[in-house]
Amino acid sequence: MPKLFPYLFLLFTIGFGWFIIAPLVPILSADFYVSIASVILLISIYGYAVVLVGLLAGYISARFTVRNVLIASSIFTFLGLTLRLFFLHNFFLFLIMQTLAAVGYPLAIAPVGSVASSFKNQRTVTGLSVGILFIGMGVGSFISPLLLTFGVQGDLGFATVLSLISLALVLVFTRGYPKNYTRNLRGSFSPLMVRNWYVGLVIATFSVFFGGVASTLLNVHHVPNAVSFGGLLGGLSFVGSGLGAAVLLPIFEIKKFVKGGMILSAFLAFVFAIVISYSLLFAPENFVLIVSYFLYGFFGNAFWSLALSSVIKYVKDPTLSGFATSMYSVVSNLGVALIPSELTLVFLSFPLEGFLVISVMQLVALALAWWL
Structure with missing residues (x-):
């Protein structure tokens, strides 16, 4: 090591x-x-x-x-x-x-x-x-x-x-x-891969968005020490992300609960995304935000990682999975690039609409989990 x-x-x-x-x-x-x-x-x-x-x-x-x-x-x-x-x-x-x-x-x-x-x-x-x-x-x-x-x-x-x-x-x-270097970008495209790519985009985008916007929205609500508390929330989200994939994926695999684990992770990511959005926009509660940020990272990244793993099933030969997995990463980061700055404007100017955007996008990702 x-x-x-x-x-x-x-x-x-x-x-x-x-x-x-x-x-x-x-x-x-x-x-x-x-x-x-x-x-x-x-x-x-x-x-x-x-x-x-x-x-x-x-x-x-x-x-x-x-x-x-x-x-x-x-x-x-x-x-x-x-x-x-x-x-x-x-x-x-x-x-x-x-x-x-x-x-x-x-x-x-x-x-x-x-x-x-x-x-x-x-x-x-x-x-x-x-x-x-x-x-x-x-x-x-x-x-x-x-x-x-x-x-x-x-x-x-x-x-x-x-x-x-x-x-x-x-x-x-x-x-x-x-x-x-062993990377292989060969492979064929299947329209079904788009479902996985969507999940990757949603989870990656909102993980970065929630971390980046916390201090700003807390400051809008005049929460004491908004900068420090926003930093704490963003940190908890990413520590949760690091632990989620490392802890949950092996457990799901050992217990042969991969499909159920994906649906469970998707559901809990949906729940905590809703809680974070509502709390940031309308009623900030410190304890609720602390728990929700960590658990969104924990279950969200487990869902992201499981969706990445399942994209390989659309490829007959595992050696030809490079295109599918590479594009999963690219699409995820395309969301990170394009959405957070625009969604920040919506959150600041039209809170209810921003809440609905988060809710609908996460709900679609949850629905797709049943077919990944």
């Missing part, structure tokens, strides 16, 4: 640098003199990066080896997280630097299968890698309000320090990583 540490630290750093911004949304909006939706774009840009760079990253890895693509990911992450510190009063340039950092995300995720292939427990390593990314997102959201003691620059600068350490670890300790 020491061999895996540099890769896990890179994923943690990416997640941390990504969501350290979430609790700062209202502060950055005031500092940049831009709308809340514009600041949410700083979070959504990671989704755009996966959509635009994700599939290309596979070919880059195949051409330049796994180690080289991880070095490239580390460099993009370090440069983006460092340079954004110099543009805290220029939103456009800050966005460009944030985009630079975001490119490191798909480059790091693309070779996860190849990295895992060099270990005996491949599924465990893959699940651990994705879980560490989520935990990094959660810790970034948790700790960001505490770091505000050092100002916004000091807060964001903590992510820069982590990215420098990550770059050093990847440069020094990844020489033994596999040289060949």
